[in-house]
Amino acid sequence: xxxxxxxxxxxxxxxxxxxxxxxxxLVMVVAVAVAAVAVxxxxxxxxxxxxxxxxxxxERVRAAIGSLGRPGPSDYTLANPxxxxxxxxxNGRIYALQLCIDAQGRVIEAVDRRGWTAKFYSFTDxxxxxxxxxxxxxxxxxxxxAEERAG
Amino acid sequence: xxxxFPLNRGGFSLIEHALVVVLAATVFAFIMGSSSxxxxxxxxxxxxxxxxxxxxxxxxxxxxxxxxxIPRALVAALGAFGGVALLSAxxxxxxxxxxxxxxxxxxxxxxxxxxxxxxxxxxxxxELVLVGLLAAPVSAAxxxxxxxxxxxxLAVQAESAYMPARLRGFGENxxxxxxxxxxxxxxxxxxxxxxxxxxxxxxxAIGALLYGSILLSGSRGAIFASAAGxxxxxxxxVRSVRVLVPTVVVLIAFFGATYKxxxxxxxxxxxxxxxxxxxxxxxxxxxxxxxxxxxxxxxxxxPTGNAIGPRPAETRFTVTLLxxxxxxxxxxxxxxxxxxxxxxEYKPILAYGSGRVxxxxxxxxxxxxxxxxxxxxxxxxxVFVDRFxxxxxAFTENxxxxxxxxxxxxxxxxxxxxxxxxxxxxxxxxxxxDLDRTVIAIGAGTCAAGFVIAFFQSYLYSVGNVATLTxxxxxxxxxxxxxxxxxxxxxx
Numbered sequence: 001x002x003x004x005x006x007x008x009x010x011x012x013x014x015x016x017x018x019x020x021x022x023x024x025x026l027v028m029v030v031a032v033a034v035a036a037v038a039v040x041x042x043x044x045x046x047x048x049x050x051x052x053x054x055x056x057x058x059e060r061v062r063a064a065i066g067s068l069g070r071p072g073p074s075d076y077t078l079a080n081p082x083x084x085x086x087x088x089x090x091n092g093r094i095y096a097l098q099l100c101i102d103a104q105g106r107v108i109e110a111v112d113r114r115g116w117t118a119k120f121y122s123f124t125d126x127x128x129x130x131x132x133x134x135x136x137x138x139x140x141x142x143x144x145x146a147e148e149r150a151g
Numbered sequence: 152x153x154x155x156f157p158l159n160r161g162g163f164s165l166i167e168h169a170l171v172v173v174l175a176a177t178v179f180a181f182i183m184g185s186s187s188x189x190x191x192x193x194x195x196x197x198x199x200x201x202x203x204x205x206x207x208x209x210x211x212x213x214x215x216x217x218x219x220x221i222p223r224a225l226v227a228a229l230g231a232f233g234g235v236a237l238l239s240a241x242x243x244x245x246x247x248x249x250x251x252x253x254x255x256x257x258x259x260x261x262x263x264x265x266x267x268x269x270x271x272x273x274x275x276x277x278e279l280v281l282v283g284l285l286a287a288p289v290s291a292a293x294x295x296x297x298x299x300x301x302x303x304x305l306a307v308q309a310e311s312a313y314m315p316a317r318l319r320g321f322g323e324n325x326x327x328x329x330x331x332x333x334x335x336x337x338x339x340x341x342x343x344x345x346x347x348x349x350x351x352x353x354x355x356a357i358g359a360l361l362y363g364s365i366l367l368s369g370s371r372g373a374i375f376a377s378a379a380g381x382x383x384x385x386x387x388x389v390r391s392v393r394v395l396v397p398t399v400v401v402l403i404a405f406f407g408a409t410y411k412x413x414x415x416x417x418x419x420x421x422x423x424x425x426x427x428x429x430x431x432x433x434x435x436x437x438x439x440x441x442x443x444x445x446x447x448x449x450x451x452x453x454p455t456g457n458a459i460g461p462r463p464a465e466t467r468f469t470v471t472l473l474x475x476x477x478x479x480x481x482x483x484x485x486x487x488x489x490x491x492x493x494x495x496e497y498k499p500i501l502a503y504g505s506g507r508v509x510x511x512x513x514x515x516x517x518x519x520x521x522x523x524x525x526x527x528x529x530x531x532x533x534v535f536v537d538r539f540x541x542x543x544x545a546f547t548e549n550x551x552x553x554x555x556x557x558x559x560x561x562x563x564x565x566x567x568x569x570x571x572x573x574x575x576x577x578x579x580x581x582x583x584x585d586l587d588r589t590v591i592a593i594g595a596g597t598c599a600a601g602f603v604i605a606f607f608q609s610y611l612y613s614v615g616n617v618a619t620l621t622x623x624x625x626x627x628x629x630x631x632x633x634x635x636x637x638x639x640x641x642x643x
Binding site for chain 1: 234235238239241242244245520521522523524525526530533534536538559561
């Protein structure tokens with residue numbers, strides 16, 4: 001003959017529930033959750049910090065170039081997928097400064113080769129983070145001048 | 152009493168047969184996915200994830216009954232690594248990719264955990280899994296020889312200014328399969344010394360096939376890894392000092408001699424490619440290498456002159472690890488950038504740098520922009536940009552540098568933990584005279600080989616790599632073999 005299940009927990013059930021919700025387990029779950037939140041916060045802070053530093057670097061290169069059109073870019077490179085680059089000379093060093101834009105005109109990379117260690121500032125891995133823009137129309141005009149100059 | 156599913160009491164059970172066949176097939180599918188044969192790549196790409204999923208199901212059935220021996224510390228370390236990898240989607244430059252890669256890594260950890268737990272049930276299961284891990288690499292080595300005979304151009308990477316001709320066999324490049332062969336070499340050595348006469352001949356021939364393939368590939372990383380793996384295996388297995396010392400001396404001499412023959416590169420070569428459209432002026436200069444040798448090289452100067460005055464050759468071109476040019480490390484006296492066509496002079500890696508070391512230092516410099524948690528798991532190929540004439544690769548070709556880019560210093564520490572656990576287990580095993588050290592010796596040997604390879608390839612966390620599954624299964628097996636001992640000791 002079958003009996004209905006008892007309404008109150010039996011000793012066995014209580015033991016199981018205690019195992020599942022034991023203080024030690026709860027503490028571990030909370031600790032893991034807190035650690036996960038901390039990891040996410042630190043990771044996102046790292047991203048913001050790096051993006052800001054990259055943006056500052058790009059702006060420094062842009063400022064060092066001064067006027068984009070006078071005297072204009074010294075050379076160009078279209079070899080890199082997803083970006084077109086113009087180069088400006090400084091003190092006779094024709095590849096000293098470089099700006100690269102994507103199809104939307106976002107400046108996604110800048111290079112400063114004025115010293116002995118080149119400095120790269122790049123958003124090629126996440127172009128959406130780039131804030132500085134150059135009109136693709138202006139870029140094309142500058143590119144045409146650079147092509148003329150390079151012969 | 153035979154264990155497992157008792158469908159075949161006389162030999163191995165059905166689940167044991169199925170597991171070992173699917174395990175070997177999965178490793179082989181990963182090999183196919185990185186093959187020199189285009190058709191194999193196509194099939195391998197389609198097969199490998201399906202087989203890995205099937206293997207995951209089978210491994211749970213295989214190991215579930217013995218799950219109490221799962222090494223908790225290792226699972227915790229790799230679980231934490233996988234967890235951080237998954238969370239990295241929230242700051243990743245490729246969030247979806249990070250999630251996909253993290254899930255596949257956690258699946259691999261689950262497979263390794265349960266395969267090791269199941270294998271720990273009995274000696275014959277353990278041997279079955281280890282021999283199963285040997286099957287796919289041996290098949291690939293034989294296929295490589297077959298290709299060498301019948302399609303030489305496919306099997307051999309042609310000689311270049313930088314490199315002699317190298318055997319790639321069935322692998323994508325000469326390093327691809329060589330590192331897998333190095334990983335399983337301790338298993339072949341173990342079977343050679345532990346078998347009867349016919350077994351010795353058979354597994355000895357397998358060992359020779361694997362190491363011969365490594366030598367023909369000219370992969371220096373794989374040669375170092377083979378030496379590390381086999382020497383550590385012998386150190387842990389042989390108990391008599393009178394046998395141990397001469398054996399180790401002979402092994403070191405053997406690996407040293409073979410490295411000298413097979414690991415060499417042209418002593419000096421000059422790159423001919425120049426991406427700059429302009430003509431550059433070249434002039435011979437004399438430089439002094441760190442070892443004191445004086446060599447004459449041709450250096451290139453920019454065509455329009457340079458505003459920066461001449462500096463000593465050894466400090467002209469630098470890579471810096473710290474921001475603002477602090478701590479510059481002098482590197483090859485050849486420029487690597489636009490306007491300075493690379494005239495890279497090869498340097499032996501142990502005598503100060505190669506193109507790969509230059510790439511590592513540059514990648515570390517890049518990683519320092521996000522030092523704690525990196526750019527997101529699985530994004531190494533997106534974040535690392537190969538801007539160097541002296542290096543060719545989409546990855547940093549160093550697992551620890553690669554994970555530093557992806558998950559920062561947190562990722563590096565978590566990835567190092569399994570190696571620390573294996574080292575501690577090996578030391579514990581050495582102190583206990585009553586233990587059978589075979590499994591820990593194989594595990595430590597494979598782990599040592601894997602650790603060395605990690606300095607030459609980005610693979611420890613990349614599930615699609617040919618060697619990753621094999622390494623983690625053996626690491627888990629080694630630590631699982633000591634769990635009953637450790638828990639028994641703590642219970643006492």
